[in-house]
Amino acid sequence: MIVAIPVRTPTLAPATHTNTWVVGEGALSVFDPASPYEDEQARLLAELRVRIERGERVERIVLTHHHDDHVSGAEALRRALGDIPIVAHPETARRVSGRVAVDEAWEDGQSRVCGGVTLTAHHTPGHAPGHLVFQDSASGEVIAGDMVAGIGTILVDPDDGDLAQYLASLDAMRALNPTVLHPAHGPSLPHADQILAFYIAHRHQRTAQIGEALDKLGAATPAELAPVVYPDLPAFAQRFAAAQILSHLRWMKTHGLARPNRTDGRWEPVR
Numbered sequence: 001m002i003v004a005i006p007v008r009t010p011t012l013a014p015a016t017h018t019n020t021w022v023v024g025e026g027a028l029s030v031f032d033p034a035s036p037y038e039d040e041q042a043r044l045l046a047e048l049r050v051r052i053e054r055g056e057r058v059e060r061i062v063l064t065h066h067h068d069d070h071v072s073g074a075e076a077l078r079r080a081l082g083d084i085p086i087v088a089h090p091e092t093a094r095r096v097s098g099r100v101a102v103d104e105a106w107e108d109g110q111s112r113v114c115g116g117v118t119l120t121a122h123h124t125p126g127h128a129p130g131h132l133v134f135q136d137s138a139s140g141e142v143i144a145g146d147m148v149a150g151i152g153t154i155l156v157d158p159d160d161g162d163l164a165q166y167l168a169s170l171d172a173m174r175a176l177n178p179t180v181l182h183p184a185h186g187p188s189l190p191h192a193d194q195i196l197a198f199y200i201a202h203r204h205q206r207t208a209q210i211g212e213a214l215d216k217l218g219a220a221t222p223a224e225l226a227p228v229v230y231p232d233l234p235a236f237a238q239r240f241a242a243a244q245i246l247s248h249l250r251w252m253k254t255h256g257l258a259r260p261n262r263t264d265g266r267w268e269p270v271r
């Protein structure tokens with residue numbers, strides 16, 4: 001059994017919540033207790049306590065990746081429930097160190113039984129270096145973290161993301177033949193393969209648009225490209241768009257399609 005408890009988080013609009021996924025029966029695994037807000041932490045705890053009163057227990061907390069809108073309720077939940085381990089990829093453990101103490105590594109390819117559900121972790125870097133998705137071997141369903149979203153889009157931030165890795169990870173997810181994707185934001189997504197194929201195509205389409213905008217402008221910074229590539233962008237989203245564009249430009253550089261010029265660092269097309 002895989003159930004969502006959406007909790008309010010400071011996440012990227014239009015999303016307002018992160019799904020905390022509760023997996024299994026009897027011994028529960030709680031994925032991404034995400035909220036930094038005390039009222040939301042209390043609400044998650046109250047929902048878990050209903051099941052604890054029925055004789056179930058929380059066996060572990062698991063983190064899909066290190067971002068604040070995924071990990072910020074982990075230590076509070078552990079404090080409330082007693083001594084339960086927090087589990088994540090070693091790269092995530094390193095990046096949350098000082099905020100969350102990760103006790104156990106969950107490495108690529110390893111399986112754990114989560115209250116009757118066998119989940120296998122798959123390392124899917126690109127949105128975040130330590131990102132893991134988890135596939136239920138019986139149903140094929142995947143806890144997808146921030147690889148896809150049921151609402152809004154996935155930001156590949158050049159600070160800790162990498163577009164080439166992200167695209168390779170989407171391909172790797174397709175190879176798992178998933179049935180349903182359970183994203184961190186928004187509703188679950190059936191027709192998993194169509195969704196993953198769309199995400200890959202959409203990124204390549206965006207790269208093509210950036211190439212066209214560069215051809216038109218001659219040379220431009222990511223911030224100058226943002227209103228051309230994303231014409232209907234609200235003001236708050238400008239810097240996220242510029243970040244996404246920089247990830248694309250770096251991908252284009254490695255593929256010989258664009259380069260930063262030597263004088264002012266503006267990006268220009270390679271012809």
Ligand SMILES: [Zn+2]
Pocket residue numbers: 065067127128146
């Ligand atoms: Zn994230």
